[in-house]
Amino acid sequence: MGVPCAAGRVIVTPMIHRDLRGIADMEGRRDRLLHRIGLLCLGLSVLVLIMMGPLWERIGVWSMVLWISLGGAGMLLLQKGPKPEVPD
Numbered sequence: 001m002g003v004p005c006a007a008g009r010v011i012v013t014p015m016i017h018r019d020l021r022g023i024a025d026m027e028g029r030r031d032r033l034l035h036r037i038g039l040l041c042l043g044l045s046v047l048v049l050i051m052m053g054p055l056w057e058r059i060g061v062w063s064m065v066l067w068i069s070l071g072g073a074g075m076l077l078l079q080k081g082p083k084p085e086v087p088d
Contacts (some may be wrong), residue, residue: 031082038077045070 048055048067055063 028082030079034077035081038081041070041074041077045074058070 045067047063048070051065052063055066059066
């Protein structure tokens with residue numbers, strides 16, 4: 001993991017630092033993927049809302065369940081996505 005030095009501290013080697021940076025990058029990719037899937041769910045929710053009339057005639061109340069589920073899943077995934085970079 002690290003290299004012990006004379007003072008009793010552990011020095012992090014560049015290889016480990018690179019591995020930690022890779023893990024952080026993977027988490028960033030996961031967050032961006034969740035964000036994109038959330039946007040896709042919200043887009044599908046809008047399409048379902050636009051087509052609510054024909055969907056209601058075909059599947060009835062389930063069209064509302066589909067619309068609410070897509071909207072809720074989209075918002076949940078957007079909240080789990082990357083945090084906005086707003087300066088303090």
